Amino acid sequence: MISLLDYGAGNVRSLRNAIHALGFELTEIKRPEDILKAERLIFPGVGAFGAAMERLHRLGYVEPLKAYLAAGRPYLGICIGLQALFEGSDESPGVAGLGVIPGRIRRFDAPGLSVPHMGWNDVRVERDSPLFAGYAGEKLYFVHSYHAEPHAENADWRLATTDYGTPFLSAVQRGRVGAVQFHPEKSGAAGLRLLRHFLAGEEGGVPAAGRSACTEPTRFAKRVIACLDVRSNDAGDLVVTKGDQYDVRESGAVRNLGKPVELAERYYEEGADEITFLNITGFRDFPLADQPMLEVLKRTSERVFVPLTIGGGIRAFTDDSGRAYSALDVADEYFRSGADKISIGSDAVAAVEAYLARGGVKDGSTAIEQIAAVYGNQAVVISIDPRRVYVDSPEATRHAVVETATPGPNGERYGWFQCTVKGGREGRDVDVVELARACEALGAGEILLNSIDRDGTGAGFDLELIGQVRAAVSIPVIASSGAGCVEHFAEVFAATGVEAALAAGIFHRREVPIQAVKSYLREQGIEIRS
Ligand code: 1PR
Incomplete structure (x- = not known):
């Protein structure tokens, strides 16, 4: 059973639809205690960082979520669900994140760069992961104005990076806790495949093909x-x-x-x-x-x-x-x-x-x-x-x-x-x-x-x-x-x-x-x- 942490801050219908289309059933997190009972947890954050954290606090979800993550239990964060794992974000100064991953979330800021980063981009998968099993270098759909910076201190979390003016962390993973900045539910067949790996609890799987170990810049698509x-x-x-x-x-x-x-x-x-x-x-x-x-x-x-x-x-x-x-x-x-x-x-x-x-x-x-x-x-x-x-x-x-x-x-x-x-x-x-x-x-x-x-x-x-x-x-x-x-x-x-x-x-x-x-x-x- 998959548990969805929908804290009511935005639209998660697309994700629900994708999960149903893949043949999986969903249960909703309704109370703080549901979090530690979850077998596999998806946190599809949408909207602003501060609003998301404020709601998690108000609902009493922060401590159980930290305990769930500290136990290394299966987690997939999407978009803000990735950013919330960090210590804080320039989007909402003074608001603490979950602090699981060292580092801050920064705004995209380079001359001539359109913000948000909205559209299809590549990911450089930097190590083998069941999430990217069978991945053949397809572009994935991103929409965000803030990004996680890759640092020496978060190197053990680094799973994939993408370039948009600057390189940023497009996927992180340690053990069974993973998160992606792109939206797998909006990324066509490639995104659905990735989502299925998580939903099915596939721990093995073949290594990512295509861009794995690739160092060339990723390319944002028209x-x-x-x-x-x-x-x-x-x-x-x-x-x-x-x-x-x-x-x-x-x-x-x-x-x-x-x-x-x-x-x-x-x-x-x-x-x-x-x-x-x-x-x-x-x-x-x-x-x-x-x-x-x-x-x-x-x-x-x-x-x-x-x-x-x-x-x-x-x-x-x-x-x-x-x-x-x-x-x-x-x-x-x-x-x-x-x-x-x-x-x-x-x-x-x-x-x-x-x-x-x-x-x-x-x-x-x-x-x-x-x-x-x-x-x-x-x-x-x-x-x-x-x-x-x-x-x-x-x-x-x-x-x-x-x-x-x-x-x-x-x-x-x-x-x-x-x-x-x-x-x-x-x-x-x-x-x-x-x-x-x-x-x-x-x-x-x-x-x-x-x-x-x-x-x-x-x-x-x-x-x-x-x-x-x-x-x-x-x-x-x-x-x-x-x-x-x-x-x-x-x-x-x-x-x-x-x-x-x-x-x-x-x-x-x-x-x-x-x-x-x-x-x-x-x-x-x-x-x-x-
Ligand atoms: O004003 O908030 O109620 O929104 C109404 C929406 O409906 C607006 O986005 C407006 O552009 C659109 N709209 C209203 N009347 C028409 C009409 O055609 N009579 N369609 C209309 C506008 C424009 C395009 C079209 C492209 C490409 N359509 O979206 O699809 O021009 O066409 P092409 O490739 O065949 O040249 P509101």
């Missing part, structure tokens, strides 16, 4: 994301649709490109690094009333073991009976249904307008701040729907302009990118640069950058737009809208340095398979996850 725009069609069925410049109707009817769960599963099998669902009418319908959408998410998360993002309708809402819901309530339900990240569109624009009107002062009132405080910055994606506005000169507007290689209808040589809300229906007096910067300051962890002008055109990503936003923030940016062929992916990575590229239409219509994109990127020398 991500290729499949996006499913979802809404009800006129018959009331939830379908994957796809617009041309956000118009999803053809001859009056909503385009139907397939069933959401089936398509998501197909993209997982075909090697998508992440799947994003956008509930595109969420701005007008209350998402919590949209049970089919929540069901789609639940069923997908039982079968798809890469990160899932969902957006659409995340905002405060009062229903017909007068009951008020906060944006955090809406996000909670998405996380409970299997999302790893949520994406906020229209409400982020409103939040930024209010934040700028306050003179750039944070007051904790925005959905971005509230959701990030509970689930961590990495779980909050901002989806931007910009439209190009041409001007004759930079002086003609107060907004951040680009000099454009594609002049406007009257030969204008400059343009700025106006944020819109409600699926592009309404433009606001906010540009992408001020929106992206303000969202980063409010605590967002990633930007999903669409383009209404390029969406569905197959004309390629808008490099001017994407380059402008990439240069403005240090959180990861996902380029979206306009992918028409494999070359467009290589182009956007080379020209802008974004961390990920997303496409919809070419994948749905089977014009370009995900593996064709990846093969081409590999040929171009761009690091990807195979």
Whole structure:
């Protein structure tokens, strides 16, 4: 029997799903005394270090956990479940960790490095371990802003290291106590294999192949994301649709490109690094009333073991009976249904307008701040729907302009990118640069950058737009809208340095398979996850 130490600080549904999919039963730790009764214990920490330790203390779990670890009993820590083993973290100064492993947790901090470290990276397995039995050098999924430093004092714990600006401990193990910084439950088949070794209590096993004993630097991959725009069609069925410049109707009817769960599963099998669902009418319908959408998410998360993002309708809402819901309530339900990240569109624009009107002062009132405080910055994606506005000169507007290689209808040589809300229906007096910067300051962890002008055109990503936003923030940016062929992916990575590229239409219509994109990127020398 496997015991899960879910102390209620975040979303562990993905891990539960992975464990069930592997055919294992789980029991929950409900009281301090359950910890010492556990046969195998998993600690899937999420969120901030200080919040995790504070909850462990409040629940009376710290002492039994220390006793369990001191006895060398089977333990698998994941993410914060690794970091908590150390003495403390710069994330939460003054808060003591479990102190099992010597050393402190530090923030990633190197010029030009996007933080969080979010995506697929290699691990250098430095010695044989049953956890990595059969491991053949596949990339694994990481998402964290803080890391454990390898030191002489913790050398006996060192199992694997990864480079992200600096080398850090991506796996530790001593005896039967082990922990990993990456998320095995979100790392596809390679992660599930590792998880199975722990769950099955396999103590022997073959040594890791591939990168074992390897000393070369690990390589962080660019991500290729499949996006499913979802809404009800006129018959009331939830379908994957796809617009041309956000118009999803053809001859009056909503385009139907397939069933959401089936398509998501197909993209997982075909090697998508992440799947994003956008509930595109969420701005007008209350998402919590949209049970089919929540069901789609639940069923997908039982079968798809890469990160899932969902957006659409995340905002405060009062229903017909007068009951008020906060944006955090809406996000909670998405996380409970299997999302790893949520994406906020229209409400982020409103939040930024209010934040700028306050003179750039944070007051904790925005959905971005509230959701990030509970689930961590990495779980909050901002989806931007910009439209190009041409001007004759930079002086003609107060907004951040680009000099454009594609002049406007009257030969204008400059343009700025106006944020819109409600699926592009309404433009606001906010540009992408001020929106992206303000969202980063409010605590967002990633930007999903669409383009209404390029969406569905197959004309390629808008490099001017994407380059402008990439240069403005240090959180990861996902380029979206306009992918028409494999070359467009290589182009956007080379020209802008974004961390990920997303496409919809070419994948749905089977014009370009995900593996064709990846093969081409590999040929171009761009690091990807195979
Ligand atoms: O504003 O928080 O309720 O969120 C609504 C979400 O729905 C936003 O993320 C917004 O981008 C999205 N959305 C709203 N209306 C539409 C529409 O198409 N009518 N979809 C829409 C936006 C954009 C992409 C698309 C790429 C790639 N879709 O995500 O998948 O452009 O397409 P391509 O590769 O075929 O060019 P809120």
